[in-house]
Amino acid sequence: MIAVLLLFALIIALIVGLWGLGTTVSGLVRRRPRRSLRGLAMVTGSIAVVVYASATAFVAMELGDGGTDSSPPHACQTALPDRDATITGYDAGYFPPHFNCHLNNGTQYSGHVVPRFVLPITLVATTATVLLALAARRPVPARSVS
Template sequence: MLAIPGILACPITLVPLLARGVVILRGERKSPSARAKGCAFLLGAALLGVYAWGLTYIVGAVVESEDGGTGSSPSPPCRTGEQWQVENVTGHSVSYLPLRFECHVDKGASYSTTVPEYVNPALLGCAVLTFASATAALCLPRTRPEERHAPA
């Protein structure tokens, strides 16, 4: 259940990332490096938000599957598969990167459930764009073009 502190920590981290990105982009210093840095902060906030969104699905599925009691086998999140899959469920596992709740069936096969299909590709896209923006912020000039060529 380490995912619950992760869900709680996301908003605490998300708000400062958003605020910092907006402050940088709205600031007077609009060098190419500052713009890329502001974009990196905003994309980092988007990455964190998408991860928190997918994590809520995982936590919900884990809580529902560990509830126990009558009708707890197969695990309720595993009942969304095909009929032959549901009848042959042997267990489940959770992966936090990529976000996945997998239901295991006989003969070593498994199928994913609960996490929407768009979450993991969105995570990958946000991660790549965040990395590219952060790299650009380090490589681009830190002054505006008119400041670079000002007479001394």
């Protein structure tokens, strides 16, 4: 079920991103800066959604991986820092997306399911979306007639 929702989010984000790209180009050609800013806000918002949805898809795929040799999870087996330690469990979540593995000595480590760039890109794209949307709403100063 979550895979269908993530796929739906990715498709909608792609459509909105392409629409925003068209709006940006149209605003630049017609010299309408507010329209261009709205289009850029749509593009950056789509980037944030695509990156975040991809990260949650990685976590969901790792959680759904089962069958032979699936305990402990493959991510924990491949990222194990100390071959003498025993994996006792794992912790996964979607906000922020993470997949951590727990060892018998009480420590935990990342299963490297979610790439490190996900959170910074999502935060920067979300901030850019908000700032661009606010800038697009700001009234354009009236032109002086001379």
